[in-house]
Amino acid sequence: MAAPLLSLTWTDHITGRKGFLVVDRLVRGVSSGGLRMREGCTLDEVTGLARGMTMKEALHYDPECRYVPLGGAKGGIDCDPRDPGAYDLLVRYLRAMRPYVEDLWTTGEDLGLSQDVVDRAAAEAGLVSSVQAVYPLLDDEAAARRRLSDAFAVEVDGIGLAELVGGCGVAESVLTALDRAAVPYWRTRVAVQGFGTMGGATARFLTRAGLTVVAVADIKGTIANPAGLDVESLLAARDAHGTVDRAALRPGDRELPGDAWLSAEAEVLVPAAVSYAVDTANQGQITARWIVEAANMPVLPEAENLLAARGVTVLPDVVVNSATNAWWWWTLFGDVGPDAEEALAHVRRAMRTLTEGMLARAERDGTTPRAAAHAIAAERLPVIADRYGWYR
Template structure:
């Protein structure tokens, strides 16, 4: 796999001077897939790393028997706090500038700092048909496919949209697969989560319903902790669109701790589900958990992962763990599953368990980390995809 992206560019907003980036790492059948994030400090290097990760996520879900054929990897990023009053205008102008790419080569959607409804509204204001219109020519029946995806996005399960729950279901299944392989019971296993937005909140729900105890949750205001377990549903009901929990919803036994306290919580599993680069070499020394399950993109720095591995702490990599969100979109659009939550969750669980099992088995066999093993699976599959579809066409 080449290390040089196909397209890499930086855009400067003529109104505010803010910058945005787009990296298309690879095209398959002329199209790439990857979300658009908005955060203060977003860099081109960050977006390039995320685009490479998308190439890997797509390849990891390649199944020649399915209607969904993985696309290439891409990513967009805007250097702006999504809470900034000027953020929406910047987003619209960015999408307008990227319109030629979105119309032909790049399918995008929500990522850190942006929800899908905001992306959809901004895309319409930018004159786009859809943020994923580049994939439409690959569909057998565009009208039916678009209706199916729209129906899926309209589904809610206990007050949360199916589109928000898909990724968390995949993260939770990754955790449960690791526990099952190690012979660790679900009941009583303690989990600490950084981030309580789309991915972190959904992960917390699925793990709590599987019997695990969520003992700490971190948002922008700090860490909420309870060694006896938090009331996840109450916290979900009390969060704002950015994943910040209203502290009025806390129970008497819940405590408020500093923002980084999630890292050293007395937990068996850590789930970083917020920003990239959350665990560095200093922070890893505070970790006592047995597993770190990367729900966020690139949360553990490479040097920190080396030190964690040397201490016997397993890092399940983002390219595997959080890949279900992207895959669910395409499974639904291409018609492998319908707009039905039970069908979606069953397919996600089955696919993610098989993938995590494959990666962990390979890591154990080769004496490597799960990340190296996942890279090995990708290296095996990319030539098969290229042989079938070519490098660009």
Template sequence: MTAAAPLLSLTWTDDVTGRQGHLVIDRLVRGVCSGGLRMREGCTLEEVTGLARGMTMKEALHYDADDPAARYIPLGGAKGGVDCDPQDPRAYGVLVRFLRAVRPYVETMWATGEDLGLAQDVVDRAAAEAGLVSCVQSVFPLLDDEAAARGRLADAFAVEVDGIGLDELVGGCGVAESVLVALDRAGVPRQGTRVCVQGLGTMGGATARFLARAGLKIVAVADVEGTVANPRGLDVEALLAARDAHGTVDRAALRAQDRQLPRDAWLSVDAEVLVPAAVSYAVDSANQARIKARWIVEAANMPVLPDAEELLARRGVVVLPDVVVNSGTNAWWWWTLFGDVGADAQEAFAHTRRSMRALVGQMLERAEADGTTARAAAHAIVADRLPLIAERFGQRR
């Protein structure tokens, strides 16, 4: 898929701290675009631009033109990013001021929400303080019944499963289903297949839970404090219960047989599946040589650099791309708001699994038929769908 210039690209500088925030609108469909807001030290305009382009792809990938019962119609892609450590005491003030600065875009065209470094409740609180009705209010004019839709979404965000919110789980459900599809297509038994997860935050934690419950063995997890490993399998539920708000595990919860390894040890863990679920640009051309896994499943956005992916492909390592793998959270928001699913966990999980199984299967079939990588196949599917979306609903670049 050839990258074109985004429709809108702006950088804001906070007059209090000097911190910068970025907003990139890659494409509008029906006058609206969708994409989360992240906060991390070192976030750049280039990063946000790539993420916005990825959101355009995720929206297109989940458009099913052949399902007459589907209520959700795709939006365009966008992304926001703030260059600030979310644990900085000044971070919340920076977030409020950024949202106040970009308020006209949120009100009219940019639907946003949680992303790396920001939980949804924090985004909602900051949006309200910035004078916004909702961080997704630009979508409201597209709804048949706004009150019912907003109530449905609020109810869905109140649902918890075993102590974890449904909004935190659906993304991991989609990542886990991507892994299971790859294993099933390769004829690899699920039971005992070893997995390493880098990042035990919202996405990584939920992925680890779903994979463990599917019979896979989580042999290592990594957070900012280091890598925790056990070749016999970690107690995933105990680790999830011992996390703080930023996904860091309290080491007091580890068992005697659990090993504490250096922070970058997750790269070389003996496992069939590696799930980078934290920061972007985690796998580069140098450290990719340490990876032993057969599959890398991108739960994070842009964790594998292009040159690293090329080298991995030469070694027979399959990278399942972020634009497909981690698209479940975004899709669930809109399935719920538009009414394709209700505020029910099992309904949401079933819909996510069906959608991801079909999408990942189509991507891998296309890659095999074309003799390309999974990412190239995903891009080809998007290239097929975008003209159809533009023809049916209009777009702006």
């Protein structure tokens, strides 16, 4: 596997904490990938995430769209986002990375950071925007920036559109897999690990499609109800980090240990929180038919091999959670407007096409969905490079 184009480690001069930036590839001189903050974040983790972003961008390549895929990148900071000094650390990191953000790395929210926090810190660090590197590629920068700003102001039932598009994409991947397997939605139970932006939106869209969410895990533990949880009540009871106020639980809801979501009696598991959540030690607890990677890299490769051997299908992150990134660029480049109905319809069409293509390729080649997704990306990357080039 080729080395990334750029890999660097930053050491904060005040706290000694580390930050990382990996640019896996450039297209027209620009790359795309979020910035995460978590205790224990490593350079290897960020490198894997940057490579995944390269594939996500390639998988969404459509020559009929205005949006042209960018290269893949990722940033990471080794710090608990709840740490009192986390925000100041973020500002210092962005000041250090300012030349890269200005010229070649577009970034945004990821694990541990919300978009409003990234935007506020970027402004304090002297940046015009966290995505300003892409501005020279736009036909009408002012109109594009206004369109994206308007889109971020759109709310659906009290939740911002930007917080919903990723979960909508995850849900559509689930529904596509169920349709291919001829499994009725009403007979499908779901367990979700992580109830922040991605996990919460996924639970909402799946519930509204007719599935039953029977378990939700947050930092305090797992909330379970075999008859189904009241997802909307739990969403309303979340704090900024996706932790549910237990006062909102109903009489039939049970509080279980944090890892109980793994063994929930459900057909679909949605890890939507941290990387490396499913390993060789705990994969044996899983009885679900599908694991749907709403988080980045939640299933370790060795665990995935063991799961596949006993008939558990993993729908990979490079496809499943790619809608948020794609929506940003569809909106900025003008493929969709700042309208919830239009945006969510576009997400559903794109994610169904992508997931269907991946699963059909896996069936044809006799491989896993992940191997199929990687094969599709590998075919598209040279086409993108030949048409647009790595550098400006």
